[in-house]
Amino acid sequence: MAAARAVAALGRRLEGALRLSGARPGLVAAGLPGLMQNLCHRILAQAEPLCHARFLHTTLPQKGLEEFFDDPKNWGEKTVKSGDAWNIKQLRAKSSQDLHKLWYVLLKEKNMLLTLEQESKRQQKPMPSPERLEKVQKSMKNIDLVVREREIALRLLQTGHEKPVPGEWRNDFLGRTYWYSYKEWPIPWYLNKKYQKRKFYYLPHVNRFIRLRLEKYLRLRNRRQNLEKKKRKLLEKKFPHLAVKSQSQ
Amino acid sequence: MRLSALLSLAARPKLPKGYRHGTWRPGTAAERLRNPPGQRRKKIFVEPISREDWKVFRGDTVQVLFGKDSGKQGMVTQVVRARNWVVVEGLNTHYRYVNRDAKYSSTYIASEAPLLLNQISLVDPEDRKPTEVDWRYTEEGERVRVSLRTGRIIPLPLRQRRDGIVPEQWIDGPKDTSVDDALDKTYTPSLKTFEEEIMDAMGIVETRRAKKSYWY
Numbered sequence: 009m010a011a012a013r014a015v016a017a018l019g020r021r022l023e024g025a026l027r028l029s030g031a032r033p034g035l036v037a038a039g040l041p042g043l044m045q046n047l048c049h050r051i052l053a054q055a056e057p058l059c060h061a062r063f064l065h066t067t068l069p070q071k072g073l074e075e076f077f078d079d080p081k082n083w084g085e086k087t088v089k090s091g092d093a094w095n096i097k098q099l100r101a102k103s104s105q106d107l108h109k110l111w112y113v114l115l116k117e118k119n120m121l122l123t124l125e126q127e128s129k130r131q132q133k134p135m136p137s138p139e140r141l142e143k144v145q146k147s148m149k150n151i152d153l154v155v156r157e158r159e160i161a162l163r164l165l166q167t168g169h170e171k172p173v174p175g176e177w178r179n180d181f182l183g184r185t186y187w188y189s190y191k192e193w194p195i196p197w198y199l200n201k202k203y204q205k206r207k208f209y210y211l212p213h214v215n216r217f218i219r220l221r222l223e224k225y226l227r228l229r230n231r232r233q234n235l236e237k238k239k240r241k242l243l244e245k246k247f248p249h250l251a252v253k254s255q256s257q
Numbered sequence: 258m259r260l261s262a263l264l265s266l267a268a269r270p271k272l273p274k275g276y277r278h279g280t281w282r283p284g285t286a287a288e289r290l291r292n293p294p295g296q297r298r299k300k301i302f303v304e305p306i307s308r309e310d311w312k313v314f315r316g317d318t319v320q321v322l323f324g325k326d327s328g329k330q331g332m333v334t335q336v337v338r339a340r341n342w343v344v345v346e347g348l349n350t351h352y353r354y355v356n357r358d359a360k361y362s363s364t365y366i367a368s369e370a371p372l373l374l375n376q377i378s379l380v381d382p383e384d385r386k387p388t389e390v391d392w393r394y395t396e397e398g399e400r401v402r403v404s405l406r407t408g409r410i411i412p413l414p415l416r417q418r419r420d421g422i423v424p425e426q427w428i429d430g431p432k433d434t435s436v437d438d439a440l441d442k443t444y445t446p447s448l449k450t451f452e453e454e455i456m457d458a459m460g461i462v463e464t465r466r467a468k469k470s471y472w473y
Contacts, residue, residue, distance in 0.1 A: 091433040103443040104454040190472040
């Protein structure tokens with residue numbers, strides 16, 4: 009049944025561009041301020057027909073800003089059909105280049121959907137198919153997870169460490185022990201005044217408070233354990249067969 | 258695997274302590290109306306059944322053993338695991354009025370009351386008689402429900418998607434990837450990091466040297 013589901017035709021979020029090799033030409037230039045001002049007027053004017061007439065614009069396609077908007081066929085629709093989000097299992101089988109390209113495709117789609125969401129808020133109308141945004145966000149999160157997993161695996165192999173940043177257990181001035189992760193500084197520690205002000209040790213008068221803290225922790229832990237025992241006893245009273253099962257185990 | 262599992266555990270929204278589950282899904286307007294944030298209700302004791310031991314799923318055919326409609330069989334429409342509840346379609350019903358308006362005097366409908374797991378029994382698919390069921394493993398290693406009386410396997414009901422899409426009938430849109438492309442395996446494990454592989458593919462050569470930095 010799982011195999012049938014995998015093979016069955018579920019759509020995914022990916023444009024045809026992924027199947028072609030090579031980067032996309034002519035993305036929007038970083039924008040001279042004059043151009044952007046001119047274009048802003050056009051965008052606001054053209055954004056009106058979200059729910060009614062189609063509008064042919066002539067300057068926007070040159071500048072690449074049509075990618076912030078959906079296919080003109082979908083303008084004015086109440087719902088837009090969309091496929092499933094990318095699964096982690098499917099993404100694990102993809103090469104780094106594929107994941108890299110997919111990330112940017114998803115990013116552009118997310119920008120388009122966010123523009124759509126903002127515009128529908130402005131026009132006080134419901135956004136058509138908001139689940140598309142969730143699917144895109146989920147896919148992007150999955151890609152990030154896959155890349156991180158691969159990075160961790162490689163690091164474990166090469167160094168034996170799981171965390172990207174080294175660290176150690178340190179005491180603070182209140183006597184608590186915590187995991188301090190190292191930070192990157194431009195100057196060594198003996199020249200760093202900000203770092204020297206931090207205290208990673210505690211004075212002897214703090215010992216009393218450490219003991220009090222320990223007692224508090226033990227008291228809370230015992231209360232929690234007693235509560236669990238009481239709950240289990242009450243459950244066994246209400247459902248006697250649980251007591252029999254726990255005894256036999 | 259570990260990272261994704263860890264993060265998925267942390268992502269679940271937390272329900273308040275002493276929350277009493279009803280037949281409504283948390284997050285809906287009906288649930289928010291009936292379980293407002295400050296509400297405290299008497300505790301209901303529910304027999305703890307672990308996730309692996311759970312046998313009844315939505316879409317299963319079950320027979321009701323106790324109550325008004327005992328002896329009848331029906332399909333499960335809703336399962337509330339927190340209270341060991343199962344709602345069977347059309348059985349164990351009571352009647353109520355809904356959709357009352359200033360102008361419209363309401364509709365009289367039958368609404369099903371939930372049944373506990375011990376008032377329900379799974380039904381053998383060929384016999385159509387109630388049986389005890391257990392989880393067993395087939396020779397292939399698949400975990401299946403087996404009826405203890407006859408030994409037949411009770412197949413799991415078809416899981417319908419919540420958005421109503423039927424995968425077999427799906428036609429790809431312009432922005433959708435085809436199944437072959439999605440399942441195509443392009444990953445070759447290598448000892449290069451993600452960034453290094455991308456730099457190699459795009460022909461980026463990093464000639465800058467990082468300034469000396471200190472880690473402490």
